[in-house]
Amino acid sequence: MNFIRQLFLLACILGFNENLHCQFQDAGLWMNLNVEKKLTENLSLQLNQFVRLDENCSEIGTWGSEVGFNRLITKKSKFAVMYRLMGRRRNDLSYSFRHRFFADISRQSQWLGMTFQARVRWQMQYRDVNSSLNGWNYAEKYIRTLFFASKRITYHWSAFAMAELFSPVLIAGKTSFAPDRTMRYVGLNFRHNRHSEIILYYLINRPVYGINPRTDCITGIRWDLTL
Amino acid sequence: MKFLPAKFFLLILSCFVAQQSSSQSENEARRSGIKSSTTTISNADSDPKKRTTSRVFDKKGRELEVCEQFSSQKECYRSEYSRKGLLTKEHFFVNDSLQFSLHYSYSGSGRPLKKIRVGHAGDSVLVEETHWNAWGDKSEELQFDKTGQLKKKIIYLYNKRGLLISRKTEDGNGRLIQEKSVDYEFH
Numbered sequence: 001m002n003f004i005r006q007l008f009l010l011a012c013i014l015g016f017n018e019n020l021h022c023q024f025q026d027a028g029l030w031m032n033l034n035v036e037k038k039l040t041e042n043l044s045l046q047l048n049q050f051v052r053l054d055e056n057c058s059e060i061g062t063w064g065s066e067v068g069f070n071r072l073i074t075k076k077s078k079f080a081v082m083y084r085l086m087g088r089r090r091n092d093l094s095y096s097f098r099h100r101f102f103a104d105i106s107r108q109s110q111w112l113g114m115t116f117q118a119r120v121r122w123q124m125q126y127r128d129v130n131s132s133l134n135g136w137n138y139a140e141k142y143i144r145t146l147f148f149a150s151k152r153i154t155y156h157w158s159a160f161a162m163a164e165l166f167s168p169v170l171i172a173g174k175t176s177f178a179p180d181r182t183m184r185y186v187g188l189n190f191r192h193n194r195h196s197e198i199i200l201y202y203l204i205n206r207p208v209y210g211i212n213p214r215t216d217c218i219t220g221i222r223w224d225l226t227l
Numbered sequence: 228m229k230f231l232p233a234k235f236f237l238l239i240l241s242c243f244v245a246q247q248s249s250s251q252s253e254n255e256a257r258r259s260g261i262k263s264s265t266t267t268i269s270n271a272d273s274d275p276k277k278r279t280t281s282r283v284f285d286k287k288g289r290e291l292e293v294c295e296q297f298s299s300q301k302e303c304y305r306s307e308y309s310r311k312g313l314l315t316k317e318h319f320f321v322n323d324s325l326q327f328s329l330h331y332s333y334s335g336s337g338r339p340l341k342k343i344r345v346g347h348a349g350d351s352v353l354v355e356e357t358h359w360n361a362w363g364d365k366s367e368e369l370q371f372d373k374t375g376q377l378k379k380k381i382i383y384l385y386n387k388r389g390l391l392i393s394r395k396t397e398d399g400n401g402r403l404i405q406e407k408s409v410d411y412e413f414h
Contacts (some may be wrong), residue, residue, distance in 0.1 A: 035397055070343070134252035154414065155388070189239070193387035 026061050028051075028061070029053040030203070030220035037227045042072040046060040046082070046104075054089075054216070062088045063095075080104040083093045100125040122169075139167035143177070150189070160201075187220075197224040230266075257288030260290060287312065313337055334359065344373070386411070 032050040039045055046068050064086030071079045081103050102123035109116050121144040129135040139187035145167070150160035163212035166181040168174070187201025198221070205216040233247040250393070261284050270279040273372040283292040288310070300322060307316040317329040330343045330351075342355035352375045358367040368381040377399040390412075396405040 041334070041338075041359065041361055041363045075336075194389050195387055 025215040025217050026054055026058045028216050028218040029057045030218055030222075032220070032222035034222065034224045035227065036070070036225065041213070044070045046080070052218075059089065062086055076109060077105070077107045080106075096128055097131075098127045099129060106150055115148075115150045115152075117146075119146040119148070120144070121146070126161055126204065143167045143169055156191050158191070159187070160189060161186045179208055181205070185220075195226050198222070211224070253288040253290075255288070256284040256290075274327070274375070308334075311337060329354070336363065338363070358383075364389060364391075 010129045027226075030050065030052045034046065046066070048066035050062075050064055050066075051060060052062040053059065063082055066082050066084040066115075068080055068082030074081055080100070084098075084100040084102070086098050086100060090096050102121050102125055104119055104121045106117055106119035109152045113200055121142075122171060123142045123144060125142075126136055126138070127134065127140070127142045131220065144164055146162060146164040148160065148162040150158050152158040162185045164183040164185075165179040167177050167179050169177065183206075184203075184204045185201050190198045190200075192198070201220045201222070203216075203218040203220055206219060207213040232363055238248075239248075242307045243301060258294050263281065263283045265279060265281040267279045272307045279296040279299075281292075281296075282290055285291050289308055290306055292303060292305045294301055301320075303320040303323075305318045305320070306314055307318075309315050309319075313331070313333050315331055315382060317331075319326045319328070325347045327347060328345045330341075331339060332342055334344075338359050341353060341357075343351050344354045346353045352373060353371050354368075356369040357365060360366045362385075364385050365383050367383070368379075370379040371376060372378045379396045379399070380401075381392075382395045382397070383391060384395075386392045390409070390411060392409055392411075394407040398404055410414070
């Protein structure tokens with residue numbers, strides 16, 4: 001048991017080691033507050049708020065709110081539909097507003113005392129509605145695939161690692177399913193009780209293509225409240 | 228003192244034999260492909276009466292019918308299951324005459340909600356009702372008598388970790404009959 005724990009911690013440390021490759025990066029800080037209200041055993045309402053600081057944590061790069069529903073299909077499978085309103089900072093310091101709709105389907109399993117999860121997200125985003133020619137006429141569509149593994153160390157603490165692939169379905173008028181961006185996370189999860197969890201993570205956000213791709217190294221903190 | 232280990236051994240042996248002679252579990256019936264079984268107990272010495280229990284299983288190992296025969300009386304109950312494999316109805320017969328049925332209802336996630344007794348004349352009485360909270364923990368259990376009056380109420384309380392901390396049993400008038408509480412210490 002100790003061996004698995006040490007192995008997992010080693011994997012986490014190696015994950016942090018990615019930092020050494022971040023030569024063309026920006027440091028960011030992401031902060032989330034997620035509130036989930038369990039309506040029934042299988043259905044819950046979710047409200048999320050987030051702020052993302054970039055330019056070496058000096059400016060608010062993105063802010064937003066999400067609202068949606070989670071539905072347990074089986075004990076191990078979940079479906080969610082969400083809407084997100086977000087603002088992303090432009091170069092002229094104004095904010096570009098985006099409307100994002102997405103649907104998730106995920107499945108979780110336990111193996112060797114670890115929890116594994118796979119999630120597929122289909123998302124559709126409209127930007128600069130009423131302030132650009134595109135508006136509601138043009139949507140960026142993505143399929144995002146996420147793989148998650150976590151190991152519970154004590155009741156309160158667990159460590160996790162996850163990777164997410166961004167595959168554009170329709171972006172800039174082109175269709176391609178090849179991933180154009182990856183996000184890799186390692187982190188620690190502190191569960192106070194079943195109503196409250198705090199998640200600390202480190203994230204590498206990196207485009208797949210390009211010469212010297214801009215890599216963002218982000219520290220994140222998230223508070224999940226379940227009512 | 229010499230007999231103590233021998234007695235202990237006999238006790239273990241009798242428990243083992245009793246276990247073997249009891250009915251098949253669902254798993255055993257499925258694994259072994261048992262369609263039906265009949266158990267006969269007859270005491271040669273004092274009680275000449277013979278008791279026979281017969282069971283019929285489906286392919287999944289679930290009991291479809293259990294009949295007990297005492298001399299001239301035969302008592303049976305037949306079970307029905309939903310597609311998900313949940314017990315939905317039980318019909319009780321005495322000498323092939325339907326006495327009453329029990330109807331079970333479940334939540335979407337398969338948790339038992341209600342148990343209703345339906346008489347042979349079609350009259351129905353709620354027998355048991357179970358309430359669950361949004362976390363899937365049992366919060367209340369209500370038991371009713373044949374007239375539909377509340378007989379017993381069991382209230383369950385949980386702490387923030389979802390562990391049971393209290394189980395209160397009240398009678399139909401709300402008087403406390405029993406209280407069980409659990410204290411936990413954590414690392």
